[in-house]
Amino acid sequence: MSRSLLEYARAGARLDISVFDVHAHIGDLIGEDPPSLKEQVAQMDRLGINAVAVSSVHALVGDISRGNDDVAEAMRQFPGRIVGYCHVSANYPEFMLPELERCFRNDGFRGIKLYQVGPEYDDPAFDPVWSFAEERGLPVLAHTWGGSLTGFDRAAAKHPAVPCLAGHAGSGFVYQPYIDAAKRIPNLYLDLTYSREHTNMIEHFVAELGAERIVWGSDAPLFSMSQQLSKVLFARISDDDKRKILYENIAGWFGLKG
Amino acid sequence: MKIIDAYCGVGPWATRDRLLPYRAEEMLELLDHFGIEQALVYPNTGARWGQPPAVNDFVLDAARVSARFIPAFALAPNAHEGYPAADDYLAAMRAAGARAAWLFVQGLVAGLWRWHVGELLDMLVEHNIPLFLLTEQCPPDALDMLLHDAPELKVVLCGVGYMGDSWLYPLLQRHPGLHVCLGHFYVPPGDPERFVRRFGASRLIFGSGLPHFSPGGLIGHIMYADIPDEDKQTILAGNMQSLLAEVEL
Numbered sequence: 001m002s003r004s005l006l007e008y009a010r011a012g013a014r015l016d017i018s019v020f021d022v023h024a025h026i027g028d029l030i031g032e033d034p035p036s037l038k039e040q041v042a043q044m045d046r047l048g049i050n051a052v053a054v055s056s057v058h059a060l061v062g063d064i065s066r067g068n069d070d071v072a073e074a075m076r077q078f079p080g081r082i083v084g085y086c087h088v089s090a091n092y093p094e095f096m097l098p099e100l101e102r103c104f105r106n107d108g109f110r111g112i113k114l115y116q117v118g119p120e121y122d123d124p125a126f127d128p129v130w131s132f133a134e135e136r137g138l139p140v141l142a143h144t145w146g147g148s149l150t151g152f153d154r155a156a157a158k159h160p161a162v163p164c165l166a167g168h169a170g171s172g173f174v175y176q177p178y179i180d181a182a183k184r185i186p187n188l189y190l191d192l193t194y195s196r197e198h199t200n201m202i203e204h205f206v207a208e209l210g211a212e213r214i215v216w217g218s219d220a221p222l223f224s225m226s227q228q229l230s231k232v233l234f235a236r237i238s239d240d241d242k243r244k245i246l247y248e249n250i251a252g253w254f255g256l257k258g
Numbered sequence: 259m260k261i262i263d264a265y266c267g268v269g270p271w272a273t274r275d276r277l278l279p280y281r282a283e284e285m286l287e288l289l290d291h292f293g294i295e296q297a298l299v300y301p302n303t304g305a306r307w308g309q310p311p312a313v314n315d316f317v318l319d320a321a322r323v324s325a326r327f328i329p330a331f332a333l334a335p336n337a338h339e340g341y342p343a344a345d346d347y348l349a350a351m352r353a354a355g356a357r358a359a360w361l362f363v364q365g366l367v368a369g370l371w372r373w374h375v376g377e378l379l380d381m382l383v384e385h386n387i388p389l390f391l392l393t394e395q396c397p398p399d400a401l402d403m404l405l406h407d408a409p410e411l412k413v414v415l416c417g418v419g420y421m422g423d424s425w426l427y428p429l430l431q432r433h434p435g436l437h438v439c440l441g442h443f444y445v446p447p448g449d450p451e452r453f454v455r456r457f458g459a460s461r462l463i464f465g466s467g468l469p470h471f472s473p474g475g476l477i478g479h480i481m482y483a484d485i486p487d488e489d490k491q492t493i494l495a496g497n498m499q500s501l502l503a504e505v506e507l
Contacts, residue, residue, distance in 0.1 A: 009474065010293055012481030012490075031424035034447040047482055173275050195420055195443045199288070199472045200277040223420040224445035230478020234292060 005242050009233035015048030018247040019229070020256055023141060023167055023193040023217020026074050027057030027067065034221040041078055043225050050247075051081055051256055052218075053141075055113035059087035064095065068103050075108035083254055085113035085141060090125035097128045104136065110254040114142040120151030122158065130159045139163040139253045141191065147174030153181040156188040163253050165191045165215060170201045179208045189249070192232065193217035202235040211241035215250045259481070261294045262495040263473060264358075265390070265416050265441040265465025267302035268327065269316025274302075278469045282323035285469065289326060292466075292473045296326045298498065300360045302469070304332035305392065307364060311342050311350060318354055328502070330358035330390065335375050344381035348507075351387075357505040358388050358414075363395040370400045372407045379408045386412065388501045390439075393417040398425045405433040412501055413437065414463055418444040430457055437497065440476045442467030450483050450493065459489035463497045 008015055021044075026037060035043070044052060054074060059067020064087060071084040086103035088096045103109045112133055119125050121142055133140050142152045144166045156164035169178045169190035182188050190205055190213060205214055218228035232242055247256075270280050279285055280302060289297060299320050301313035310332040320327040331354070333347050342350070351359070359382060363370055370391075372379070382389050391401070394417055405411060416439040418426060423446055430436055438444055438453075438461060446452075453462055464480065466473035480490050 009478050010481065012478070012483075029421065029447065031421055032447055033452075039448070046484065175277075195445065197442070197472045197475045198275075198277075199279065199469055201472075204277055221447040223443070223447060224449060224475075224479045226482035227443075227445045227475040227479035230482070231472065231475035233478060234472070234474020236291060 005233045005239050009230050014046060017048070017243055018251065019047070019049045020247045020251045020254065021049055021052040021218045021220070021225070022165060022215050022250055022254075023191055024052045024054045024220045024225075025057050025222060026054050026070055029057060029222060037074055037077060040221055040225075041081055043220070044081065047226055047229055049225070049229070051083060051254075052220075053083050053085055053111060053254060055085040055087050060113075060115050064089060064092065064099060068099065072103075072106050072108065075106070079108070082108075084109040085111045087113045087115070088129060089115070089117055090119040090123060091117050093125045093128075097132070100128070100132045111139040111141060114140060116143050116145065116150055122151035122155040126155065130155060130162065133162045134159055137161070139165060139250070141165040141167055143167045144169070146172035147177035149177060149181055153185055153188060157185045160187050162187060163250070164188050167191045167217070168194045170194060170198060170205065171196070173198055175201065175204060179205070182209050182213050190214050191217050192245070193219045193228065195219065195223050197227075197231040202232065203237055206237045206241055211237065211244040212249055214245045216245050259487075259491050260495040261292070261464060261477065262498045263289070263294045263297040263466050263468060264414065264463050264498045265439050266297035266299050266468045267305065267470070268299045268320040269302050269313075271302040271306050271308070273306065280469055282320040282327065285320070286324055286326065288468065292477060294473060295495070296328055297468070298328045298330050298358055298465070300330045300390065301332055304360060305362050308332075310334040311347065314350070314354075317356070321354065328358075329354050329356040330360055331356045332360045332362060333378050334362070335378060344377040347378070348381055348385065352507045357502045357507065358390060360390045362392070370396060370404045379404070379411060383408055383410045385506050386504045388412040388414055388505075390414045390416060393419070393422070398429060401436075402429060402432065405429075405436060409433070409435065411435050414439050414465075414501075416441060416465060416467070420444065420446045422446070427456070430461060437461050437463050437501075439463045439465040440479065440493075441465040441473075442471040442476070445476070445479055450480060451485055454485050454489055459485070459492040460497055462493045464494045
């Protein structure tokens with residue numbers, strides 16, 4: 001790599017560093033016509049994204065088994081490019097452990113995705129998730145919003161061996177609860193996935209926490225993968241920090257390196 | 259590529275987050291970092307309860323700091339004596355070289371009703387001045403009514419979300435004068451390729467939402483798109499240049 005990552009972004013040039021998208025989806029969206037899986041992978045190729053971790057929109061909105069099956073099918077179609085999150089819900093506790101066991105018989109599943117659907121993430125209903133993740137060394141990605149970690153910080157503190165990714169960190173211009181939690185809890189990481197791009201937010205997170213505690217995801221295909229990637233490429237931080245955020249901090253947990 | 263940021267605020271506002279810049283000098287540093295040549299600037303406080311015409315002083319101050327700031331004036335109807343009428347705004351815009359306008363429609367204080375803002379709209383139409391509106395202040399039905407009543411008006415709609423196509427596409431089909439600003443954050447799935455296939459590149463305008471929102475992601479959204487370079491240039495600067503060139507002050 002001879003040019004800076006900023007120059008790549010200004011030119012719209014394909015990256016030649018490793019990039020792993022830790023937070024993306026497959027499936028239909030209300031009122032939208034998302035790109036096909038093939039188009040999503042073509043966009044990854046155009047940008048230079050090696051691999052993406054996906055959960056299914058169908059699963060998140062309630063059709064859990066079908067959604068997780070869709071993830072398995074996506075991984076079958078694009079091995080090595082797509083890895084999976086298994087989604088389970090504390091609103092269906094009887095279904096939780098059997099679904100986790102079913103998903104993780106497929107070694108393409110590399111993490112667990114949780115969503116804010118009522119119970120807080122440290123509610124006893126989530127105990128099977130945390131035990132399962134701890135036993136298998138799996139990362140857990142949770143939807144959080146506007147500084148409301150809804151127990152994810154407490155759950156992370158109780159399970160220090162589990163890498164915990166707080167989705168949409170900084171959303172709603174609320175930064176401090178995320179920073180405070182990450183400073184307190186070494187296994188809590190801030191996931192930048194968020195449609196908006198607040199001026200100086202990434203720079204502030206890096207200054208407060210160091211790039212080692214930050215990861216990147218796109219939320220594609222809910223919105224533009226290139227927009228999400230470029231907000232990191234254009235950030236006023238070093239290229240070393242960008243590489244950490246885009247790949248190095250987290251790829252190992254998903255079995256992508258060493 | 260030349261980049262013009264069509265959606266950029268300057269000056270203070272009451273609820274500012276302390277990480278956000280607001281001085282013209284700070285904004286110039288950001289424009290340099292992002293490779294933005296010029297920015298069409300509106301007064302930040304105008305969008306949040308600041309009263310025109312006084313708020314336009316912030317725009318004039320920025321234009322005095324650098325010619326890279328192109329003034330866009332905030333307009334407002336006011337029924338009380340002593341407040342500017344449409345002609346007064348026009349004269350002030352002429353004096354400042356302002357070639358675009360914003361209407362901030364704030365709850366019960368103001369609306370886009372024809373009987374309320376009609377004189378201002380007529381002035382904008384007569385002089386081909388593009389009008390900027392915020393989606394959060396202008397529901398789709400109000401926008402439809404406005405463009406139905408003033409079909410020659412050029413509107414640039416800012417703040418469209420990424421899941422707005424179900425109402426936005428029908429409005430774009432109904433109203434040729436409607437343009438969509440990328441900021442902040444019109445980045446729906448499959449775009450900008452799908453938008454360009456459907457409506458061409460001439461309806462999409464680059465604007466970031468600075469100082470609240472950083473331009474980098476939106477620049478990359480266009481630069482990495484699978485569309486011709488000519489379309490990229492049209493979106494990043496050409497459309498706004500054309501709209502400004504058509505203004506007859």
